[in-house]
Amino acid sequence: xxxxxxxxxxxxxxxxxxxxxxxxxxxxxxxxxxxxxxxxxxxxxxxxxxxxxxxxxxxxxxxxxxxxxxxxxxxxxxxxxxxxxxxxxxxxxxxxxxxxxxxxxxxxxxxxxxxxxxxxxxxxxxxxxxxxxxxxxxxxxxxxxxxxxxxxxxxxxxxxxxxxxxxxxxxxxxxxxxxxxxxxxxxxxxxxxxxxxxxxxxxxxxxxxxxxxxxxxxxxxxxxxxxxxxxxxxxxxxxxxxxxxxxxxxxxxxxxxxxxxxxxxxxxxxxxxxxxxxxxxxxxxxxxxxxxxxxxxxxxxxxxxxxxxxxxxx
Amino acid sequence: xxxxxxxxxxxxxxxxxxxxxxxxxxxxxxxxxxxxxxxxxxxxxxxxxxxxxxxxxxxxxxxxxxxxxxxxxxxxxxxxxxxxxxxxxxxxxxxxxxxxxxxxxxxxxxxxxxxxxxxxxxxxxxxxxxxxxxxxxxxxxxxxxxxxxxxxxxxxxxxxxxxxxxxxxxxxxxxxxxxxxxxxxxxxxxxxxxxxxxxxxxxxxxxxxxxxxxxxxxxxxxxxxxxxxxxxxxxxxxxxxxxxxxxxxxxxxxxxxxxxxxxxxxxxxxxxxxxxxxxxxxxxxxxxxxxxxxxxxxxxxxxxxxxxxxxxxx
Numbered sequence: 092x093x094x095x096x097x098x099x100x101x102x103x104x105x106x107x108x109x110x111x112x113x114x115x116x117x118x119x120x121x122x123x124x125x126x127x128x129x130x131x132x133x134x135x136x137x138x139x140x141x142x143x144x145x146x147x148x149x150x151x152x153x154x155x156x157x158x159x160x161x162x163x164x165x166x167x168x169x170x171x172x173x174x175x176x177x178x179x180x181x182x183x184x185x186x187x188x189x190x191x192x193x194x195x196x197x198x199x200x201x202x203x204x205x206x207x208x209x210x211x212x213x214x215x216x217x218x219x220x221x222x223x224x225x226x227x228x229x230x231x232x233x234x235x236x237x238x239x240x241x242x243x244x245x246x247x248x249x250x251x252x253x254x255x256x257x258x259x260x261x262x263x264x265x266x267x268x269x270x271x272x273x274x275x276x277x278x279x280x281x282x283x284x285x286x287x288x289x290x291x292x293x294x295x296x297x298x299x300x301x302x303x304x305x306x307x308x309x310x311x312x313x314x315x316x317x318x319x320x321x322x323x324x325x326x327x328x329x330x331x332x333x334x335x336x337x338x339x340x341x342x343x344x345x346x347x348x349x350x351x352x353x354x355x356x357x358x359x360x361x362x363x364x365x366x367x368x369x370x371x372x373x374x375x376x377x378x379x380x381x382x383x384x385x386x387x388x389x390x391x392x393x394x395x396x397x398x399x400x401x402x403x404x405x
Numbered sequence: 406x407x408x409x410x411x412x413x414x415x416x417x418x419x420x421x422x423x424x425x426x427x428x429x430x431x432x433x434x435x436x437x438x439x440x441x442x443x444x445x446x447x448x449x450x451x452x453x454x455x456x457x458x459x460x461x462x463x464x465x466x467x468x469x470x471x472x473x474x475x476x477x478x479x480x481x482x483x484x485x486x487x488x489x490x491x492x493x494x495x496x497x498x499x500x501x502x503x504x505x506x507x508x509x510x511x512x513x514x515x516x517x518x519x520x521x522x523x524x525x526x527x528x529x530x531x532x533x534x535x536x537x538x539x540x541x542x543x544x545x546x547x548x549x550x551x552x553x554x555x556x557x558x559x560x561x562x563x564x565x566x567x568x569x570x571x572x573x574x575x576x577x578x579x580x581x582x583x584x585x586x587x588x589x590x591x592x593x594x595x596x597x598x599x600x601x602x603x604x605x606x607x608x609x610x611x612x613x614x615x616x617x618x619x620x621x622x623x624x625x626x627x628x629x630x631x632x633x634x635x636x637x638x639x640x641x642x643x644x645x646x647x648x649x650x651x652x653x654x655x656x657x658x659x660x661x662x663x664x665x666x667x668x669x670x671x672x673x674x675x676x677x678x679x680x681x682x683x684x685x686x687x688x689x690x691x692x693x694x695x696x697x698x699x700x701x702x703x704x705x706x707x708x709x710x711x712x713x714x715x716x717x718x719x
Contacts (some may be wrong), residue, residue, distance in 0.1 A: 174686075240558065242656075244554065247656050257654065258650065341558075375567075
C-alpha cells in the first residue's frame with residue numbers, strides 16, 4: 092500500500108502521520124520543536140520522528156511522498172517559506188519541503204496550513220458535500236483556504252485566502268501586519284480575550300486570577316455569562332461581514348469553520364450565520380451553509396498527505 | 406466551419422456576431438431593442454437579426470450554438486435571469502438562453518456579461534498571458550469576472566465577481582442595492598460625474614450647458630483640469646482598495662480594466678496601480694499587473710461564443 096507522510100506544523104509542536112490514499116492514518120506522532128533553534132535544529136527532530144514511523148511500515152507498503160502544512164506564506168511554486176511565520180522566524184527563507192524530501196528520499200509538497208486543512212475537509216470531512224467553500228481556522232491567528240469548482244485554489248503562488256487580514260473596519264484597530272481593521276483583530280482567540288477583558292473591566296465583572304483563554308469565554312457564554320455572549324456576538328458580526336463580502340465575490344456554497352474555537356459549535360457558529368445576510372445579496376446568501384469542520388486535529392495531516400499524493404500523480 | 410452566435414446585451418441595443426473557434430468574427434450586427442417591451446418583444450428583433458446573419462453562412466459552415474452575455478444575475482445552472490437588470494426588468498424570471506436556443510434550433514449558454522468578457526479576454530485578449538485575473542468593467546455600472554487557475558470561475562450558480570457591490574466604506578453613500586459604501590458609488594461613470602459636479606460647484610468651476618459625461622471628465626483630465634484629475638484620483642483610490650482586497654484573497658496575477666472608461670488608458674489605470682499597494686501584502690502586490698482590456702466592444706461577442714463552444718464539447 093502506498094503511504095504519504097503528512098506533516099502539520101504548529102507553533103511549538105509538529106504533528107506527523109502516515110496516511111493512505113483513502114485517508115486512513117496508519118501511525119502518528121506529535122513532535123516537540125524548539126521555535127528558536129536553527130532551521131536544521133527545528134527540522135531534525137521532525138525527520139527523526141518520520142523515520143521512526145517509516146521504520147514501522149509493513150513490508151507490502153511503502154512511503155511514496157511527504158506533504159507539509161506550514162505557517163506563514165509558503166510559495167507553492169518554489170517551496171520556500173517566504174514570509175509571515177512570526178513565531179518560528181528561522182523557517183523563513185528556507186524550503187521545509189526540500190529539507191524533508193531530501194532526508195526521506197521521496198518527493199515533497201508544502202502548502203499553507205489552512206489550505207492544507209481545506210484539502211483535508213474537501214476529501215474526508217465537512218467539505219465532501221460542496222464544490223465551492225471557504226475553510227476558516229479560528230485560533231491564535233485566523234487562516235483561510237478555498238475550494239473552488241471542486242479543487243483547492245491557491246492563487247498564483249500559493250498565497251490565496253489570507254482571510255485574517257481582510258479589512259473589516261478601515262478606521263479600526265492597528266494590526267501587526269501594518270494595516271488596520273484586520274479581521275484577526277476582532278475574531279481570533281487573542282482578540283476575543285482582549286474584547287472580553289475590556290468589557291469585564293468596564294463593567295467591574297470578575298476575571299480569573301490566571302490568564303483568560305478563548306475556551307474560558309466560550310465556556311462562560313455556554314453558562315449564560317452576558318459579557319461572554321456579547322464578545323462572541325461581536326466576533327460573529329465581524330466574521331459575518333468577512334464571509335458576506337467573500338460570498339458576494341465568489342458565490343460559495345458554504346463556510347466551514349475550523350480551529351480550536353470552532354469546537355464550541357453553535358455558540359460560535361450561530362452569530363456568524365445571522366450576521367452574514369447583512370453583508371451579502373439575498374440571492375447569494377440563500378442556501379449558504381455555515382458549519383463546523385469535521386476533521387479537527389487531523390485535517391492538517393490528512394490534507395497534507397492528500398495534496399502530496401495528488402502532486403505525485405501529475 | 407463551426408460557428409457560434411455571440412450575443413452581447415446592452416441597455417438599449419444588443420450586439421450579435423457569428424464567431425469561429427479561433428475568435429474570428431464572420432458577420433456582425435447591432436440591434437436596437439425596446440427595454441420596455443415584453444420579454445418576447447425584446448427578444449424577437451434579436452432572433453430576426455441572428456436569422457439574417459445565419460442566412461448568410463457559407464455552405465461549408467454551420468451554426469452550432471448560441472452564447473449570450475446578459476446584464477444582472479443569470480443563474481448558469483438553470484439559464485434563468487433571476488435578479489438585477491434594473492434597466493430591462495422584463496428579462497427577469499425568464500431564460501434568454503432558452504428562448505434564443507429554441508428559436509435557432511441549437512444549444513445555448515447564457516452567463517453574466519462581465520464574466521463573458523473575462524472569457525473573451527482570456528482566450529483572445531489581454532488575459533492570454535495570465536492564469537489568474539480579475540476583469541473589471543467600468544461603465545454605467547461596475548461588473549467583474551474572474552479567471553482562476555486558467556478557467557472562468559462563476560461560483561455555485563454563476564453569481565461570482567459582483568465587484569460593483571464590494572463595500573469600500575461601511576459608513577459611505579447609500580447604494581440602490583440597499584447596502585452602503587458600494588464601489589459602484591465611487592468609481593462608475595455616473596459616480597465620477599457626481600464627484601466631479603460636486604467638486605465643480607464647491608469651487609465655482611464652469612460646467613457645460615449639457616449633461617456631463619464620464620468621457621468629458623477623462624478628456625478634461627487629459628487637458629490638465631485639476632478637478633477632473635482629482636475625480637479620477639479618488640475613483641482610483643477606491644478601485645485600488647477593492648483590487649487590493651481581492652488580490653489578498655485570491656493572489657491574482659493581474660487586474661484587467663475594461664468598459665468605456667478604461668479606453669482613457671493610463672490616466673485611469675495609473676492611480677489604481679498606485680493605490681493598490683496600500684491595501685495589499687507587499688508579497689502579493691509585487692508583480693501584479695494592472696492593464697487595460699484589449700477586445701473592447703468585441704469582448705462580449707467573442708467570450709459568449711467561446712463559452713458556448715466550450716459547453717458544446719462537454
